[in-house]
Amino acid sequence: MKQVIKGNFAVAQGVRLCRVGVISAYPITPQTTIVEELSEICARGEMDAKFIKVESEHSAMAAMVGSSTAGVRSFTATSSQGLLLMHEVLHWAAGARLPIVLSNVNRAVGPGWNIWADQTDSVSQRDTGWVQIYCESNQEVLDSVIMSYKLAEKILLPVMLTYDAFFLSHTSEIVDIPDIEEVDAFLPPYQPEFRLDLDNPRMFGGLISPEYYYEQRYIMHKDALEALEYYPMVCEEFHEKFGREYDVVEEYRTDDAELIIVTAGTITSVTRIVVDRLREQGKNVGMMKLRMFRPVPVERWLDVLGGIPKVVVMDRNITAGLGGVFASEIQAVLYNSETRPVIYPVVVGLGGRDVTPDDVEGIINYALENDKPKDVPLFWGLKQ
């Protein structure tokens, strides 16, 4: 059934369709309406979930660790400072191999206090062991919730799906909401091999000596990489059942491209228009949309970007003293490639600054016109 709904409501619908058993969250703009909607769905009896009110995001994630260890499908949502407050428990959730799904509405980190779109909050959680998926549309948000549980429960790692504040969270789009029976057929109930069991109590996450910790982390890394094998299969099955296609990356008009611009989040939709416009002008440009950022789809990035002369990476995030995180990681992946492209890192749209088609066209033209990047990174639209 198609409905015109906001991104936050699309997440809530996804959570309902997945028959999540425990929801716990602490409100923060622009995430708040997700859990408001979920609490109402629970209150209306449309969902048989335990909704746990907590006093902070740290507690929300701690509740997730508890419920997921008990073998119950668990969901939480947050933004910005809230995600940062969860940080300690995010590591724990991944290390404990708990298939929690978290939706993070990308919001700038303060100060200055800013509630608008910025991906610095989620990229700064890249080392926690969580899978990260970046979404472009409300439909993708809903679909990603469903696919995230399928992935998480297979590889036993938590998944963070992210999307831009307000551009998606508070903007209405047409979303096709599947029937719950269809989702049931795609996503069977979670049946963990290990769980808290009162009749057979075990110790979880206890002391582990240097002799063994190393191997344990290796297993976690290996299982994270497994997502790169398994997620395309999840996407394929989803495509068969629901008719919508996803992958770890999305390529757009990359055939014979001399320049590929890399995007994540809602800038993608803008860039798609610009690519079309430039193609009409006879410029051979294409786009790669990042979807999965952890684990890093090294082979796919190499495959898409490896032979391309120029690659522009737009980062709506910043690590001060280096630049954009996506650009830095793409550079690292491509470094050993024999035909490695020239990389043009661009930091754009921080704190919800609008990135218009003209901005994107300007950025691409800058890269086309210069053999080497003049500024690393380029701050596009900086008030001079």
Place this chain on the structure above:
Amino acid sequence: MKGIVLMTMKKRSESAKAYEFKTWRDFTPMNISVGTMLHNMTGSWRFIKPIYEDKVPACQNACPAGNDIEGWIKLLQKGEYDKAYWHLKREQPFPAILGRICFKFCETVCNRKQLDSFVGINELERFVGDRVDLSTPHPDLPDYNGKSLAVVGSGPAGMSTAYYGRLLGLRVTMFEALPEMGGILRVGIPAYRLPREILAAEFDGLKNMGIELMPNIAVGKDITLNGLRSDYNYIFLGTGVHESAKLNLEGEDESDRIMSGLGMLKKVALGEEVNLGKRVTIIGGGNTAIDAARTAVRLGSKVTVIYRRSETEMPAHPGEVEEAREEGVEFRFLAAPENIKINKDGSIERLVCCEMELGPPDESGRRRPVKKEGALFEVETDSILIAIGEIPAFDFLKDVVKTENNLVVVNEGMQVETIDDGRAKIFGGGDIIDLPHTVVHAVAAGKKAAIAMDCDRKGADFSEVFQKIATGDGRALSFSKYMGWMPVNPVRQNNTKVVDSEKIVYDYFMKAPQVEKQVLDAGVRKGSFDTYCKTFDEDQAQREAARCMHCGRCTECDNCLIFCPDVSVLVRGEGQFGYAIDYDYCKGCGICFTECPRNAITMIDEEIPIQVDD
């Protein structure tokens, strides 16, 4: 299944060999013990331990009679109204009476006050009393034990002694000097506060228990106290106070328009004619003054109360004062009568009063009123009612009983010191002994006296017994403990620990407004001696009862079960009350104790046998 082994130190070395991980492939995804951890008895870490222990709620502790308020409210909440009634009567036999006129010590200490407002305990008590036929005798009366009791005076102290005396097997006779039974309840408290039919029904109940009622027999006049001592094993004196203190002003005795407040109330209660005139002045600030004022209003007079201190020092119940004011009673504080001028025809010419001011505190802790020199004013009035305190009339017992400062002297066991010993033992209670003049204190005294008589009969030391059956940390005694009756929660509660507000975890309680009682408009109620306040209906009672926080008493709320991080709180089997602690694994962390909303868990020291190896 494979995994990291974590075990007790002793087992660790053996087990590590059994589970040697050669490659990373031998590992589980997360570190988890290979087998059950049941062998790890974490109870050995404990040095303090939680126990489930029901305690004494602040309300019950504050009640002179030790009324188990929480207990009967719990039954009321379940809709078991009959059970609630009989449970209430265990400690306080007259809910329909005290549910109307009690001084409500319980409500003033209700722990809910720190959340929003106290639970309307008194209204609930009235509800419980009003739902049953009061004349129903106690369903479980024992056979007579061969001893007899004469109760002299049928006020609340005597009623209580008779009730408990009968429950303890005494053959009881009640003597009342007036033609109507009830003492102060009948002739002191006006009918609009305590309807006559309620009192009559309570006496029917006593009669139906086999208690003999003898009105119109005045001890000291119709029969003698020493005569009673020959005929009965025990005597209880509950004759109360009926004489009013005097102003000691000239002219006080020269007019029949000057009378005692209590005397006027008694006349009205017995249907005698009272002619007060248009303007009535009441002297005094206690409950008798207020009762007299409101009665005079109902007789059509315009009433002014003159009190020598300020309103805050008034001993009358503030609620009563407020209602009197609503009915048009005027108050003149910080004033005292100075002299009275009487006309030849006996009418009052004028009442002269002096303004007062408050000096340093006196022995009662209240500030002493001091005359403002020369600040005199006149009050025009047709009659004056004096209600500055009551004193007993002890003429009938002077030869038998010792008195001191106009009080009968009793020991802790309520036994009266007699001038000549021998013959029947005499006990006393109510307003004739050194007790606050409230009905509930009288009821408590009656209960205590009955228990003391039973101790005497059995040859037991009453002070030892009293210690064992104390309700809380006050002077109230538990008749239930004396009889060995089980509390509403089927757990023995042998302690006297009081749960005050500091022990309540208010986070677990939602604010809810007090259910308002329906009171007739002042204009309507002052035209009649009918009751002016409606008993709660079932819905109102349930809503008000739901506000009870059940301080110190387990309600099986599951908080301990939910919060215990070691899954060491166990639910007892089907049909069994409450929870058990699994001490094999309880680490004594105290979270259950901290999160119990109502302090029904106590942490106690663990008794650990300490072995010292040389």
